[in-house]
Amino acid sequence: MEQAEKRPGVNPKEEDEKLGARGKGLAGTGCAGSGLKSRFTPQEPETGAGVNLEVQLGDLTLPNPVMPASGTFGFGEEYAPFLDLNRLGALVVKTITLEPTPGNPPPRLMETPSGLLNSIGLQNPGLEVFLREKLPYLRRFTPPLIVNIAGRTVEEYGELAARLSAAEGIAALEVNISCPNVREGGIVFGTVPEMAARVTATVKGQTHLPVIVKLTPNVTDITVLARAVEDAGADALSLINTLQGMAIDLETRRPALANIVGGLSGPAIKPVALCAVWRVARAVKIPVIGMGGIVTARDALEFLLAGARAVAVGTAGLVNPRAIIEVIDGIKAYLQEQGLQDVNELVGALRI
Amino acid sequence: MEQAEKRPGVNPKEEDEKLGARGKGLAGTGCAGSGLKSRFTPQEPETGAGVNLEVQLGDLTLPNPVMPASGTFGFGEEYAPFLDLNRLGALVVKTITLEPTPGNPPPRLMETPSGLLNSIGLQNPGLEVFLREKLPYLRRFTPPLIVNIAGRTVEEYGELAARLSAAEGIAALEVNISCPNVREGGIVFGTVPEMAARVTATVKGQTHLPVIVKLTPNVTDITVLARAVEDAGADALSLINTLQGMAIDLETRRPALANIVGGLSGPAIKPVALCAVWRVARAVKIPVIGMGGIVTARDALEFLLAGARAVAVGTAGLVNPRAIIEVIDGIKAYLQEQGLQDVNELVGALRI
Amino acid sequence: MQKLEAEVVASIRIGSDICLLRLKAPAIAATARPGQFVHLRCGEGLDPLLRRPLSIHDSGDGELTLFYQVKGRGTAWLSRQHPGSKVDLLGPLGRGFTLVSGRRLALVAGGLGMAPLFFLARQARELGNEVDFFYGARNSRGLHRLEALEDLGIRLFIATDDGSAGFRGPVTALWEKQLKDNHYDRAYACGPRPALAAFARLAAAAAVPAEVSLEERMACGFGACRGCVTALRDSRGEKYYENVCTGGPVFDAAAVCWEG
Amino acid sequence: MQKLEAEVVASIRIGSDICLLRLKAPAIAATARPGQFVHLRCGEGLDPLLRRPLSIHDSGDGELTLFYQVKGRGTAWLSRQHPGSKVDLLGPLGRGFTLVSGRRLALVAGGLGMAPLFFLARQARELGNEVDFFYGARNSRGLHRLEALEDLGIRLFIATDDGSAGFRGPVTALWEKQLKDNHYDRAYACGPRPALAAFARLAAAAAVPAEVSLEERMACGFGACRGCVTALRDSRGEKYYENVCTGGPVFDAAAVCWEG
Ligand SMILES: Cc1cc2nc3c(=O)[nH]c(=O)nc-3n(C[C@H](O)[C@H](O)[C@H](O)COP(=O)(O)OP(=O)(O)OC[C@H]3O[C@@H](n4cnc5c(N)ncnc54)[C@H](O)[C@@H]3O)c2cc1C
Ligand SMILES: Cc1cc2nc3c(=O)[nH]c(=O)nc-3n(C[C@H](O)[C@H](O)[C@H](O)COP(=O)(O)OP(=O)(O)OC[C@H]3O[C@@H](n4cnc5c(N)ncnc54)[C@H](O)[C@@H]3O)c2cc1C
Ligand SMILES: Cc1cc2nc3c(=O)[nH]c(=O)nc-3n(C[C@H](O)[C@H](O)[C@H](O)COP(=O)(O)O)c2cc1C
Ligand SMILES: Cc1cc2nc3c(=O)[nH]c(=O)nc-3n(C[C@H](O)[C@H](O)[C@H](O)COP(=O)(O)O)c2cc1C
C-alpha cells in the first residue's frame, strides 16, 4: 500500500459527514421514523428563537404557518389536554352550518393503506350553538380563529358569513365548497367554477373578514377553480379537501361506510395534495394553505417549497394529537440548521 | 355458580367459530399480512377445480378475471422467471406508440406512503419493434393478449389500431387516453368527453378487435367520460389509471421526479379506484376492468363486488412478481370457502 | 388523558388468539376507571395508520392490563411486542361505568366483552357490591380468565352456544332466568351488539337500570373527528349521534337506538 | 433470478450506521456474480411499499453478505432483523462486472461503493488477477472492512477528503497518480456519480476499458417498469434510456451519458 496509511486512526471529533448528512438534516425536524410517535411535554419548550415564523395570508397574520385542518380539530377543546393551543399558527374549527347538522349514519370511518376514509357529513351543532357555546372558549386563545362554513345554498353561505362577521373574536372565514360527504351543495359548489365564484363573491359581500376558499381535488383542473375563486375576490385558498373514495367489507359484502362513499385523507394523498398546491400556487397570486397527508415537519416543508404560505395538519393530528406542535418545532429546527432567518424564504423555493 | 360448569372441559374437535371466523375467511385468500410476501413455487398448483373463473368482456373470454396492469408488466418476459404466464387471465403489455418513445428523463420513480409515483412517460420501442420482437414471444402463451396503445393524435390511435389488427395473436386493444406523463395527447383525450369519444370511435372504425378504453381518475366526474366512451362504441372500460401527484426532495429542494409531476399508483389509491369502479359500473352497461392498489385476493374481490368484471394488478406485481398468481389462487379459494360455483356471481354483488 | 410511551411488562398468549398485555403506565393507571379504554399505535410505519382502541381490562400498581383478540394487523403487531419495548398510548379515554356500592349487580359479558367487565367486577366487589357475572361464548374455548374471575368473589354463570360449557344458549337467556328469581339494582353489559340489544330489552322489562359498553371504529379516540358516533335518543325521544369515544363507550342502555 | 425467503444468519453493525448482513440463500449464492444485487422487502405493512436494492457484497457457502448503510426507514428495519428471521428477497438481479483473468486491474471505490467491489476483488484475485484497490471516503470513519480487503491479497490505496487517513483528496485523484506509473488492463468503479464521471474521464484518457456500477431508484428490479433508467449513448452517439436493473447496474463507463 502506497501513499496511504493502512489502518487509519479514527478521529472521534470528526463527524463522518457523508454518513451523517441525511440523518443530521432530519435530526430536529421530527422526521425520523413515521413521525407519529412523540411524548407529551406539559411545558412547551420555545425553541427556535431568532427565526421568523410569521406569515401573512393577505391581511391575516399568523404567528407561524401551521394550523389544524378543519374537521380534525373539533372545536379546539378536544386537543387542550395534549398541547398548548396558543402555540398554533391558527385555530380552525369544524365546518359550521346554519342549522345543526346531524351528520351521516355510522359507520363513518374506515382505515385504508396509509389513509383514512371518512363520511362524517359535516356533523356540527349549528351556528347558534357555535356562537353561544364554542366561540367564548376559542376566544381565550391568541392564535387567529378561522371559522369554516358550509351552506346548502349560496344564500346560506352569505348568511353564515354575515352573522359570523358580527361576532367577536373571529379572524377569518374558510369557505368549504368541497365536502364530498353531503348531498346538497357541498362539492357541487366546488366543482363548477361559476358556482364557486358565486359563493365566494356572496361571502365576500357579507363580511369584512379575510375569506379563504377551500378547494376539492376531485376536479379535472383545480387551477381553473382556483382562478375562478381568486377572481371572485377570495383572499386565500386552502387545499386539498379529501379525495372521493370507497371501501368494502368483504365479510359482509357491504360498503364499509354507511354513506357508501367517503373522503380519503392522510399520508396516502400527500402526492396528490402537493401536486395540487404546486399547480395552484403558480396559477394564482393569493396565498395558498397547503394540506393533505402532512405528518412531519418534513412534509410541511415540502408544501412550503411547493408554494404554500401556510399548512394544515389534519389526519395526522387524529393519530398523534401533538403532531402539529412537532411540525412547528421541526420547521424551526430546520430553519436554524439551514441558517435561514425567515420561513417565508422557503415559500415557493422549489428548484425546478 | 349455578347452571353452569365451573371449569368447562375443552373440546378440541370443536373450532371456536367466533375466534376463528375472521382468520378462516382469509385463510386461502392470501390476505394475511400485507400480502406482499410469497414463495416461488416452480410448478403451479391447479387449485380450485370445480369453480368457474371464466369471465366475458364483451366478445372477449378470459380464463380468469385477473390480469396485469399495462406498464407494470413490461412485455411479459420479465415475469417469466417468477410465474407461469399461461395462468393469467390475460397478458397486457406496456403502452405501444407508433414511433419509439424514449420516455422521460430519470429519476422517474419515487416511493410515497403506500404508493408509487412514476413518470415513465410511455417509454416503448414503438409499433414496429413490438410487432417484430415482442409479439412472437407473447403469442406463445394461451391467455388472450391485450395490447395497450396511445397516440399523439386521433389519427395515430387509428393507425395503431389498424396495424395491430392486421397482426396475428392479439385478442383486444386497450386504448390509453389517460396517461398523465406525456405532454401531447394522452390525458387531454381522457379528460374531455368529446375527445375521448372521438378516439374511441376512430379506433373502433379501424379494428375488428374488442376495444377497451382506459380512463383516468383525474376528472370531475368519471361517469361522464365512461358514458361518452360507451356511446362511442367501446366494448369495455378499464380504470383507473394513476392519479396526478408530485413529490419533493427536501435535501435538494427539487422535485423528486425529473418530470416534476407523475402518476400515483399502489395501495394508497385503492379507495379512489374502488369508488370510481363502483360509480362507473352503475353508469354503463359494458364490462369494467378494475384496478388501482390491488395487492391481495381480498382487494380483487372487493373490486368484483363493486362491479368490476375483471381486475388488474399493477404496482403490487412490481413488489411481488407473484402477486397476480396469489390473487388468482385466492379468488378460487374464496369461492370454494363460500360455496360459490362461479366468480361471475360476485360481480356487482355489493349489498347496499 | 395523556399521551405516553408505556413499557411492556408482560405479553402473554392465553388462548389461540387471545393475549393479555401488561403495560407500565402509572399516569394512566392512577386515574383509570372501569369501562374506559386506551388507544394504541400498533405499528411503526404509516400503515396501519390509526390507533387501536382497547378496553382497560384491569388497572393497579402503576400497571394497565389489556385483554384482546388478535384480529388483524394492528393486534398482530401488538402481540409481537416483547417486555421492555414501548407502546405509544393515549388514555384513559372515554366515560366508564357508573360505580355504586353495597348493591346487587349483574354483569353480562358476551365473548370479548369480558374485557372491561373484569375491571368493573373487581372494583364493584371492592365497593361492597354483590356481583353476578354472566359470561357467554360460542363454546368453551371462548371462555377466558375464569379462575381470575372467581378469585374476585363473584357468582359466575357460564353460557355457551353449543353447550360445551355451562348453559346451552345465549348468555342473555341465562341472565333472563336469573332475573326471574333475583333482584338486581343495576346491570352492565359488553359484547356483540345483538346481545347488548337483547340485554337492554330484558333490563328495561325488569326495570333494572342498565349500562352497555359499545364499539365503533375510531380515528382520534378523544372526540375531535366525530367519526365514532352511535345513534342515541334524547329525553324527548329524538335521535342524535353521540361520539362513542367521549360520550361513551359506556351508555345508558335505554338511550341507545338499537335499530341503528 | 428467484424470489425466496432468506434466513438471517448474522446482522452485525460495523460502524455507527453501517451494517453487514449475512443471509442463507443457497439458490441465489450459487449463481451470484460480482456487481449483481438483491432486492429486499424491508417491512411488513404496505408502507414502506417498495423493495430496497443492495449489492451483493460477498457470496459463498450458500450465503450472501450485504454491506449497507442505514439510511432511511427500509434499511433501519433491515438492521433490526435478528438471526433466524426471514427476509423476502429477489435475486440475483442485474448484470455484473466483466470478469477477466491474469490481468492487472484497478478497482475504485467511493464510500459505500466499496460494497460490490469487495466481491469483485475476491473473485478477480481467484482468477489470478493483480488488483489495486482504491478506496476513498470523507474521512477515516467512512472506511470499512479494511482488514478483510487486505486479506484478499490486493494492494490497498486509501484516500479521504480531510486527510484523516491516507491520501488527502478524492480517490479518483489518487488513482490518477497511479495511472501515470502503472498500466491497468481494466478498471472498475462504484461510488457517487460525480466520482464515477471523473473515473470515466480518467479511464478514457488512459484508454483503459472501464466499468461502473450505477444507482437509480428502483421499483421492480427485474426490468418490468422502466423506472430505473439511466441515459446511455449507443454506438452512433445517440442518447437512449436503459434500465439500470437489467441493463446494469454495471455499465461500460464510455457508454454512460455523464451529463444525464
Ligand atoms: C372502545 C373500544 C374498546 C375495545 N376493547 C377491546 C378489548 O378490550 N379487547 C379486544 O379484543 N378488542 C377490543 N375492541 C376492538 C378492537 O379495537 C379491535 O379488535 C381492533 O381495533 C382490531 O384491530 P386490528 O388492526 O387487529 O384489526 P383490523 O381488522 O385490521 O382493523 C382495521 C380497522 O378497523 C378497526 N376495528 C376493527 N375491529 C373493530 C372493532 N370491533 N371495534 C372498533 N374498531 C374496530 C380498527 O381499529 C382499525 O381501524 C375495542 C373497541 C372499542 C371501540
Ligand atoms: C443497484 C443498487 C445497489 C445498491 N447497493 C447498495 C449497497 O450495497 N449498500 C448500500 O448501503 N446501499 C446500496 N444501494 C442504495 C440503497 O438501495 C439505498 O440506500 C436504500 O434503498 C435506502 O433505503 P431506505 O429505506 O433506508 O431509505 P429511504 O431514503 O427511506 O428510501 C426511500 C426510497 O428511495 C430509494 N433510494 C434511496 N436511496 C437510494 C439510492 N442511493 N439508490 C437507489 N434508490 C435509493 C429507496 O429504495 C426507496 O425506494 C444500492 C442501490 C442500487 C440501485
Ligand atoms: C374526519 C375528518 C373530518 C373532516 N371534516 C372537514 C370539515 O368539516 N370541513 C372541511 O373543510 N374539511 C374537513 N376535512 C378535510 C380536512 O380538513 C383536510 O382538508 C383533509 O383531511 C386533508 O388533510 P389531511 O390529509 O392532513 O387530513 C375532514 C377530514 C377528516 C379526516
Ligand atoms: C410504473 C408504471 C407504469 C405504467 N405505465 C402505464 C402504461 O404504459 N399504460 C397504461 O395504460 N397504464 C400505465 N400504468 C398505470 C397502471 O396500468 C395502472 O392503471 C395503475 O398503476 C393503477 O394500478 P395499480 O395501483 O395496481 O398499479 C403504469 C403504472 C405504473 C406504476
Ligand code: FES
Ligand atoms: S374517534 Fe374521533 S370523535 Fe371519536
Ligand code: FES
Ligand atoms: S426497476 Fe423496474 S425496470 Fe428497473
